Amino acid sequence: MSSSRAVARLSRVAGHLAASSKPISRPSSSSSSSATAKMTATTRKHKVAIIGSGNWGSAIAKILAENTTQHGDVFESEVRMWVFEEDYQLPSSHPSYSPAEHSSPRKLSELVNQLHENVKYLPGVPLPPNLVADPSIVSAVKDASLLIFNVPHQFVSKICDQIDGKILPYARAISCIKGVDVSPEGISLFSDVIGRKLGIYCGALSGANIATEVALEKFSETTIAYDPPGTLTPVPEELPVINHDLWKKLFHRPYFHVSMIHDVAGTSLGGALKNVVALAAGFVDGMGWGDNAKAAVMRVGILEMRKFGLMFFDSCKSETFTEESCGVADLITSCAGGRNHRCAKLSVEQKRPIEEIEGEVLNGQKLQGTLTAKEVNEFLKARGKENDFPLMTVVYKILMGEANVEDIPSVI
Ligand SMILES: NC(=O)c1ccc[n+]([C@@H]2O[C@H](COP(=O)([O-])OP(=O)(O)OC[C@H]3O[C@@H](n4cnc5c(N)ncnc54)[C@H](O)[C@@H]3O)[C@@H](O)[C@H]2O)c1
Numbered sequence: 001m002s003s004s005r006a007v008a009r010l011s012r013v014a015g016h017l018a019a020s021s022k023p024i025s026r027p028s029s030s031s032s033s034s035a036t037a038k039m040t041a042t043t044r045k046h047k048v049a050i051i052g053s054g055n056w057g058s059a060i061a062k063i064l065a066e067n068t069t070q071h072g073d074v075f076e077s078e079v080r081m082w083v084f085e086e087d088y089q090l091p092s093s094h095p096s097y098s099p100a101e102h103s104s105p106r107k108l109s110e111l112v113n114q115l116h117e118n119v120k121y122l123p124g125v126p127l128p129p130n131l132v133a134d135p136s137i138v139s140a141v142k143d144a145s146l147l148i149f150n151v152p153h154q155f156v157s158k159i160c161d162q163i164d165g166k167i168l169p170y171a172r173a174i175s176c177i178k179g180v181d182v183s184p185e186g187i188s189l190f191s192d193v194i195g196r197k198l199g200i201y202c203g204a205l206s207g208a209n210i211a212t213e214v215a216l217e218k219f220s221e222t223t224i225a226y227d228p229p230g231t232l233t234p235v236p237e238e239l240p241v242i243n244h245d246l247w248k249k250l251f252h253r254p255y256f257h258v259s260m261i262h263d264v265a266g267t268s269l270g271g272a273l274k275n276v277v278a279l280a281a282g283f284v285d286g287m288g289w290g291d292n293a294k295a296a297v298m299r300v301g302i303l304e305m306r307k308f309g310l311m312f313f314d315s316c317k318s319e320t321f322t323e324e325s326c327g328v329a330d331l332i333t334s335c336a337g338g339r340n341h342r343c344a345k346l347s348v349e350q351k352r353p354i355e356e357i358e359g360e361v362l363n364g365q366k367l368q369g370t371l372t373a374k375e376v377n378e379f380l381k382a383r384g385k386e387n388d389f390p391l392m393t394v395v396y397k398i399l400m401g402e403a404n405v406e407d408i409p410s411v412i
Pocket residue numbers: 052053054055056057058083084085121150151152153155176177178179209210211212364365366367368
């Protein structure tokens with residue numbers, strides 16, 4: 001086993017050990033037969049909290065709040081959404097603008113709760129009234145048994161530090177984050193980072209999901225991977241069992257179809273690595289090379305994504321990349337309409353650094369591909385594996401000014 005593979009494995013084991021610090025007193029929470037038996041005996045409902053309120057955070061929060069209302073037998077209706085607080089000036093063109101109330105900047109969380117709209121990160125989309133914005137992360141997660149993490153990946157670590165010891169020990173989580181955590185010790189999935197730091201189990205959601213399309217209820221599908229070990233702190237008997245059926249109830253909508261699988265590594269890596277490929281697709285489109293060139297980038301991109309998963313993560317499955325929404329479908333949508341693609345294209349067209357474009361056109365939203373390209377390269381370089389991933393390597397070099405977009409065909 002290569003050292004990096006060992007590092008990835010060690011990281012996962014550590015996450016599971018942390019999550020299994022308490023003894024098992026009943027069968028694994030993923031057992032659906034026990035689910036049926038328990039549903040009849042439960043007397044409490046799950047409380048849901050979402051950590052993050054950006055473009056995707058708000059779109060997912062809307063789904064959660066719709067489903068907690070629909071499935072009031074298993075979920076408390078109110079969903080708390082942690083908002084990274086900032087001042088926001090409501091534009092006078094907003095339909096609810098009132099000079100008396102909005103002539104100067106207001107706290108974003110207050111505006112979300114007053115207008116039931118995330119006016120900065122998901123403008124124009126009504127949010128359910130049972131979704132409550134909370135600027136205190138500790139209060140947002142208090143008593144929540146289901147935690148949904150949905151923030152740009154660079155903020156995850158600090159956020160976990162803020163809520164360590166402040167969550168229910170039997171909480172379970174889903175990470176909607178697209179990125180990987182690279183440190184001198186190796187590479188980790190964010191589901192593992194969250195699990196390890198908080199001592200709980202965390203699965204992953206990822207798919208072909210441009211947030212605004214999902215928020216406007218245009219049809220899409222997603223993948224949720226959840227595969228807890230049987231050694232977690234038990235969920236109290238009074239609460240419904242947390243298994244695939246329960247997660248599906250929480251996320252599935254008529255316009256947002258959920259496929260449940262067990263491959264957390266493949267699901268997470270698909271979402272993280274496609275952002276690097278989407279940059280390459282944006283560069284190529286910026287050059288005006290056409291659809292054939294972009295298709296070639298996407299073909300090589302999916303092969304490198306799968307190779308990366310299989311090389312460095314033991315549990316990763318090839319078919320997750322080729323058969324699930326979190327694999328090939330996410331790559332396609334991201335290379336067509338994603339922010340990474342859009343900003344990369346503009347940066348070539350305008351001959352300006354992508355960071356400048358990001359600051360100018362995204363209104364506070366964050367690109368994930370630029371950081372991921374650097375993190376992945378740091379990981380590959382340390383293991384002498386850059387040549388095994390030529391497309392990801394050339395994207396990194398283009399970002400660093402060490403290669404040109406014209407070099408892309410040489411790696412295809
Ligand atoms: N937007 C999409 O279409 C989409 C779709 C699927 C997955 N994702 C993934 O979802 C994750 C979250 O992305 P998003 O689109 O919701 O966010 P976003 O790009 O809209 O990012 C902005 C968010 O970051 C917050 N923020 C800024 N500074 C912060 C800080 N110092 N600490 C904590 N938070 C801070 C902002 O308040 C805001 O909520 C990312 O990993 C992304 O790749 C995004």
